[in-house]
Amino acid sequence: MSTQANNDVTTRDTWEEAEEAAETTLAQQTSKLSLNANAAEFRPNVYAKEFIPSWLPQPAQTLSEPVVEKSESETLADILVEGTPPLPKPAPVTENETEKKTAPSSTIATASTSTQITESAPEEQDEHVDAELLKELYGKEHLNVVFIGHVDAGKSTMGGNLLYITGMVDQRTMEKYEREAKEQGRESWYLSWALDTNKEERAKGKTVECGRAYFETDKRRYTILDAPGHKNYVPSMIGGASQADVAVLVISARKGEFETGFERGGQTREHALLVRTLGVNRLIVVVNKMDDPTVCWSKARYDECVTKLTPFLKGSGYNPATDLQFMPVSGYTGANLKDRVSEEVCSWYSGPSLLEYLDNLQALDRKVDAALMMPIDMGTVVVGKIESGKVSKGQTVLIMPNRRAVEVSLVYNELEEEIKVGLCGDNVRLRLRGIEEEDISTGFVVCSTLAPVKTTTAFEAQLAILEHKNILCAGYSAVLHVHACVEEVSISALLHSLDRKTGRRSKRPPQFVKKGQKVIARLESSAPICVESYEDYPQLGRFTLRDEGKTIAIGKITKIIESE
Template sequence: MVTTPPDAARKEHVSVVFIGHVDAGKSTIAGHIMYLTGMVDDRTLEKYKEKAKEKNRESWYLSWALDINEEERDKGKTVEVGRAYFETEKKHYNILDAPGHKSYVPNMIGEASQADVAVLVISARKGEFETGFEKGGQTQEHAILAKTVGVKHIIVLINKMDDPTVDWCHERYEECKEKLLPFLKRKVGFNPKKDIHFMPCSGLTGANLKEPTKQCTWYTGLPLIPYLDTLANFNASNDGPVRLPILDKYNDRGTIVLGKLESGSICKGQQLIMMPNSKHVVEVLDLYHMPQDEETVHATPGENLRLRLKGIEEGEILPGFILCNAENLCHAGCTFDARIEILEHKSIICPGYNAVLYIHTCVEDVQITNLICLVDKKSSEKSKTRPRFVKQDQECIVRLRTARVICLETFRDFPQMGRFTLRDEGKTIARGIVLKLVPERD
């Protein structure tokens, strides 16, 4: 691996999550980007190639830069979210390689909430695009989840254009694009003019990842890496309140937490509060940029961090807890009102319905305690009577109650901590935004 340039911390940090159906080529593309940007050298890549050949998996060798455990390499499926980084002259990019299999969607959600940009990888190969996009495939769910957790821009990377069934065919590219665009606009909510960009590529050969390819004369836009450099600054001001949702924690000669700094700035030696338990005053002993694990003394919004904390035990922290400054604590509670859209549910939903709530990095059991009103999707007009039930494709305002106290904010005040998804029986059934926090009765 190549060491991080000393000026990396001064560049804008952008987190890019690769999402899409299983076998679309996400890990291969991410691995090839690391090679093209010098993060994996020729010798390491040759070693991956030899080992992959031994396992009769020669075409998967590039994915091994991120799929590092043996189960992932044997099956060719990403299970854990792969983490890596690369540099350009303009920016520092954190790569998040999300699992594509529907069994590992919960692993994908928390990590996608760390991302600024999503790269939705689509296979152009005959039959594979259709399998991934139609009902049962993960293309649609991944796109919806990316939007719901706050990804601001989506790049649709139509991969495997070099496949013999495609051979850089413009008509096939347009066919995939024409099916995806209405879905991303109407169902998911991305703005086609500002938020969506399509491009063809080959993850296996690296065509159109860093340099244009002569095989594709009809595409005149920028390749992936140069295009990423053109995107506007995503990150919030340093002046905001400190908000760092905890993604993971462990003990290694002290209490270690991982997460993305959503707002404010953090310095080594700073004292912070761990919410929702406001009694815990913690001190930041050490601060590292992730995933390169480079020590720093100061962090700004958008940076993925590892912190060593003093004043709290690892067993006292759960994913979804928030680091805040004492002057501006995040809100915590169990009950809140929200506007939700029912995406997929065969039967009706009534008060008393239980699901699993995913909000920022927090996962918690939740119950719909009241249906307050229906909301017209087009006019946003609210019904005057309380509905007895809601069903698929309807929007409504509901009251929700979690099993435990969680950290959250209204969507208006802090979007990244005020948007959520509801899942049940392995499916994403609804998405929503927090409208009002309801005080608990004594």
Template sequence: MSELDRTLPMQGIEEDIKALQLDSQAEDTVMADTDDGKPAKAEISDSMDEGKESSPPDEVEDEMDQKKRHLNVVFIGHVDAGKSTIGGQTLYLSGQVDERTIQKYEKEAKDKSRESWYMAYIMDTNEEERVKGKTVEVGRAHFETDTTRFTILDAPGHKSYVPNMISGASQADIGVLVISARKGEFETGYERGGQTREHVQLAKTLGVSKLLVVVNKMDEPTVKWSKERFDEIESKMSTFLKSSGYNVKKDVQFLPISGLMGTNMKTRVDKSTCSWWSGPCLFEVLDAIEVPQGDPKGPFRMPIIDKFKDLGTVVMGKVESGSICEGDSLLVMPNKVAVKVVSVYCDEVKVRRAGPGENLRVRMSGIEEEDILSGFVLCSIEKPIPGVSEFVAQLQILELLENAIFCAGYRAVLHVHAVVEECEIVELIRQIDPKTKKSMKKKPLFVKKGALVECRVQVNNMICVEKFSDFAQLGRFTLRTEGRTVAVGKVTNLPAA
């Protein structure tokens, strides 16, 4: 299996694109390499080398008969906060990884003088991640509770891999923001330049409406399950989350845990360990979160995040709208190629039908693998997704590089669903008052940090987007340049067909 290009993104637009672009010239994958003996239940290798055949189970299920809902959970936060460890512990506690495998990882971590990293090895499966102790790729795994099937997306926390984090978060329904309670670590992640802030802003922009803030490492010697430390973190984060657009009372929940020990994860923490916590544990919160699902009867939309050859052409993605069945005739946009659905796989199981929120592999005929790029969209023929080279958008400027001016001619990298494309701001149409939402009288020549502006955006190649008002998940985007997120926005208008 081919591995993700490990080269750190250099500064500049071209390097930012290279960090994420999955095209036909680079058979890379944003999924973790799982050829290391991990149990079959815990792993899902969501990309395969070209020409490699897989043998999915012959079992066929009707998706509509499945009673459990499906949710994608992305673990986000600053590097070393404990995201991979919590993901690994979640799989272990839910029975997806057995004791023998844990013992194997413990020995492997000890041999590398990294005793405390063994749980992270469940999610961080390639050698670079294990040596460096940081996630590079977006790891994937599955677990279930009584009512819900979950897909874990373990996103990189290091700032050099933010484009990969965007790829993971764009598919997520719930964000689990991992904060380290250890003295100094929370402050490092929260301060300017730390990834806690950028991850929160990106998650909100990418449509992660529900956020669970887990304060990790509560058992650490500098913390010792201190209520004062937990309250301090909750207070500071609540203020910031509110400023980032989250309704803290309605859409955010805080809870203390120890990812390494599994405390307050599957079962509630014992009073002898933490006398002041009377709230739920992690699994209870995940089970109770209500997330609106897409319309199963709406026009079909599945952004393609990866593709490979396997007895035909197979594409992967998350269904944002509509339903898909074996035998369906669909369209691949923006190249307008008609295809027929040969088979559909959900969580490695062949299904007859699948609806919104499901992560799928779809085998189809009528198109070659090399004619598909990441960011193309599988959609209904009757109402296809628009393919455009420019659109009108409303942008909020988060920050600008030193000496940079945001005006016509400004160039950046556009991230919208699975699309990564170089773009140019070709016109500033109007500036909007953030408080009144009314247009300012004078047409702006340039705008500064914090400004809200309507502008015309042009891309080099045809891309698939929707108006935010029609399909929010396909109409929200971020602009990045030189490794920083400079603006977030939503598509407000498209050119007439």
């Protein structure tokens, strides 16, 4: 009996081994179907229901396009999200291919192909971002407008009135400002209080810091940068103007005030020259206070101001035909700010109003596709204008020059509303994670981890000497203003002088330079600074040199000397 039982067990084991061998042979056959050369080998699940292929074996093929379908909105969003390349449109799907999608091996092949595409693409793409697409996804275009001009020209009053007529400041708030200003004997200053918010500015009637405000029209979003007009606060003016896209030069038409601002001691000349140096190529000259009793919308007075200003602005680098626009306004009454001035008041002017002209300006060329560059203006919740690229929530960025990698936890717009992505040209606030307040200073740059901004203590630059009593020699020290950075520098060597007419370099280095001359010089800073060559990033490659409260020279960086 025991022998027969053993034979039964042996026979049963033999049958099971035969069945297992048959199953193994079947598994090997199904794994050799080779639907895709890039697909992983198919391993059946022994716990799953029996799998019966519904197609015939085919020779190996290489998928030229991924089969993963994406909605149109997801594909458009991929263009704007840093590090995600847009996928091509999927090929038409046939019935047989639909069946393949249900098979595990086909799914694995698709995932493998998608992974290869993602890994082969760089994290930052130079994809073209269409302007209409940006408008559809992120709304109106943003424009930074800086108000410049001599002290008491009416910059803050005009800015405050713009906020009021565009609805950013309500009538109740403005009535409160008017009542408080009247109590202090400053009744005509109440409009400026919308921008001049601290007690010192309201008491003296002078802007000290570069004020910020926001408004929007039907066509665009605007950030007002109200620059101080007093000569003691020119550094603050430079910080604001370095972020501007368009400058509004405010001129007072009142008898005596225009002459005071335009003379050598006034700030009209220096402000106009500085904004041109800082890369602001469009200048709107508004002749303000046309409602003053000494002017009364006089065409003769308006033409006098325009005639005196035009040659100087042309000499500063502005093309009167393409870069300049003159218009008469009244910042106090609001005439010609939003709506065109009526013919009854000013019959001789038929041009656009200020907001009408700003709304119809040609769209700016933004470097949305470039690597992220954002000079820090202030804070741990850092504030600044994005000069190139884009920044999004959750992105890892680099703080230069201290090379700290941090995460962007939140992005805010001008109204301090949370947004997903900030684009080139936007003024944004970034809440950073992984860095302390003492590790960030004004002039540092938020940049891409793949293409960080250059950091150096020495560079070569082309200088144009504007105003200096004495000659300049090697060893001369001054204060450098580049983007939001302010640093002490010295001229370590004069390399070449430039011929005024031909621009040719001298063979021998000059011993000195003086007012009106141009020179190639080597400059050294007391601490590392974040700069780029002018050709690569104009906003990070142009600068001014100031000494004793005056702008001594303007320049552009031609070569960055790498730090050892």
